[in-house]
Amino acid sequence: MTHLKLTNISKEYGGTTVVQDFNLDVEQGEFVSFLGPSGCGKTTTLRMVAGFEKPTSGTITINGQDITNIAPNQRNVGMIFQAYALFPNMTVAQNIGFGMQIHKESKGAIKERVNEMLALINLEKHANKYPFQLSGGQQQRVALARALANRPQVLLLDEPLSALDAKIRVQLRSEIRAIQKKMGITAIFVTHDQEEALSISDRIVVMYEGRIEQVGTPFEVYNFPNTRFVANFVGSLNTADAEVVDPVKGLLSMDGIHFESAEGTKDRKKGDKIKIAIRPERFGFASEQKKANVVDSTIENITFLGSVVRIQLKIGNTKFNMDTFNNPFLELPKIGAIEQVTCSREAVLVLDE
């Protein structure tokens, strides 16, 4: 059942269109990420749901109720800010209880709920501390508890992890996801970090220059990008100019070197200029069994990235990255050596030029 619905939302600031014709249905309990580079309109869209910005046109409904013109303090959606935005003059417990205090709930009810929330975020011991006495990660957990204490219909998270250290970021993101699942709350999560979006979401909305580029599960968005922007922005990608040789067989030519693609050439003609795109992890060194897409390459450089080893190759005149998992028995080629590499037909994506 659709819980949050955005219909034909547009936003203009003095002639510049920031968000254009945005349509999205979010199910009850779903976790949806808005992913895109800065300035793509993802935060503006989130702020329109929160009520801090008014859409130029379009409607927003929650549970079928139109909230487009309702003041932010009447909406009952919970918001988490990038910079925590905890009230510095209140303790952790007072911060969490603030919303209920505003809604004139009884002292006992507030206390009970605050304790419940403190247990949820594992900060029972810090109830009487002030925000400046907490670490960034702790502050953001308090902000989460504060937003949830009010029992909001929708939880909005505006880049909540980007001010934190890498390790805390990963830990807190799974905590957020676990709490969201446990409470069954609908959540919108804005981020520019593709790894974050891929790991946390039920669905991802990839945005670029105010428009939706693709909506899909992390699996779909990563493996079957609809547009060149999505392919480039989500995960890393090798791209090269090529042209269609045989649309039926999916045969492509990159400066005379042939690749076969499993999809994407049916509606194209012979001689069409296109881009081929291959993710680095889809390459492998050629073994006996593989027949398709075996090409000669020169090893140019090898970079050790921890769990992954990145090998820079040159196929023809084009540079490619190839990622391979690291293990102690890995036999790496010598720099300057010529090796055969391969990738499956499914790995070769065809994008518009």
Added chain:
Amino acid sequence: MATFDVVKRDAPKARPALSKFSWAWLGVLPFFLFAFMFLIYPSSTIALGSFQDTKTHTFTFQNFAHLLQSPSLIASYWISIKISLITSIGGGIFGFLLAYSAIRGGLPRFMRSSLMTFCGVASNFAGVPLAFAFITLLSPSGVLTGWLKAMGYNPYFHGFQLYNFWGLSIVYMYFQFPLMVLVIAPAIDGLRKEWLEAAENLGASSFQYWRYVAFPILLPAILGTMILLFGNSFGAFATAQALTGGAINLVTIVIGSQLRGDVLGDAGLGYALASGMVVVMVIAITGYTLLQRQTERWLR
């Protein structure tokens, strides 16, 4: 990150190891000699003098006892405190409203920078020229008095006086409220937009945001700056001297006349009077510092 830390820790420092005796402290000796000679020593002679019998030079509390027994000197403290309280609270409130209007009131952006420049000038424009400016404005033959008379309202028929306590308060306000604007502006800037949004998001009205968030956050800064204003006016001398010619018995004015020619007839009493001022100032500045620390914690 970890490797960076290690490298930094091992890097040689210009600072020598503390265990080894070093002559480096000699570098700050000229400063301390200068400060001792021309600031600390002269000021402490006043403090010492206040505990000394004028003739026998023995230790005594007599000077302070005399001070407490003199109604006119107690009155002079009271007048100084009263004018400082009135102008620090009045100037504090007005300065805060001005600063808030300019920073968060939705006024055009240039208003803010102009206000800051004006206030920088006005808080430094004090003493003799300030007194004279108000004389030309508000004395019985002053420019504004003339305009008001022409409109049929003579303030002097309605109890207004420039050369009394209230007149002096009005003049003091001229350097008090700009100082408030200058010192409070960073605190108002420190109010983050997300706090308003977070409060709204949790259901608060704009009044509730003020009542529970903005005002409590700003309160230490407001109080601290008012204390600073209090000290600012408590130590003021030149403006009052130039405006009233010493007719209002502020502590500073009494000390001024004592300095010119022992009007109290008791040097020790003069020292005690001056020491008492320093005590008040120390309390004020300490209060300001403590409240400022609280503010910085909240408004980082």
Added chain:
Amino acid sequence: MKRGGLVWSWFWMILGILYFFLPLLATFLFSLRAIKGVLSFKAYQNLFVTTDFVTNFSYSLVWAIFTIVVGILIFVPTAYWVRLRVPQFRTAVEFVTLLPFVIPGIVFVFGLVRTFSHPPFLIVNSPALLIAAYTVLSMPYMYRSIDTGLRAIDVQTLTEAAQSLGAGWETILFRIILPNIRVAILNGAFLSFAIVMGEYILAQYLAKPAFAPYMAYLIQQKAYEPAALAVISFALTWGCLGIIQLVGRGSQQAQIAGGH
């Protein structure tokens, strides 16, 4: 912002502007009335032809310049040294630099007169005492400006870098540190200048010719000339702070005590 709020904002702003400008406007208008019935700059003319004005003004100028020079000579090396080698003195030095805020001007001059008017320090009549006192008065501004400037440039690293390139102490101080805190020093210098030019108590009680006591004297004697003086004095303050804003754009510092 709601419309009601905006109306109030304008209300307070206009009130502030009136409070700020009316006394200045009145003084300016008044200073133009030296000749009955016409507006003229006669009062200013009168001032500049009297030797008294020129003398007192020049004295104040000289005091200000000496104060700035002495201030730079004492505070720059101190602030630099504290940052670089003896940070343990930091609190003590800062405490001392703030003392002039705590000791009211009149109490300060009281102490000076009592201390230096009898042996062994009989220098109450020496201009050196006045300059030393002015230096003390301007210390909070001068020292803090310089210290802020030094904080911004990471003295430690700059010094180490210069040393590793073979620079000696004079080179470091004069070719590295000073040029980098030029703006901060200028800031402090103009603030000191404004303070000395408007200062009344010290000059009055140490019985030295200066601008502010002359003005106080003139108020008793004349009507229009002091108005012209007040305008000039205001223009000076404005000029100094304007220059600070122009060169520094930075740390807004208010005068907190003294001179009032």
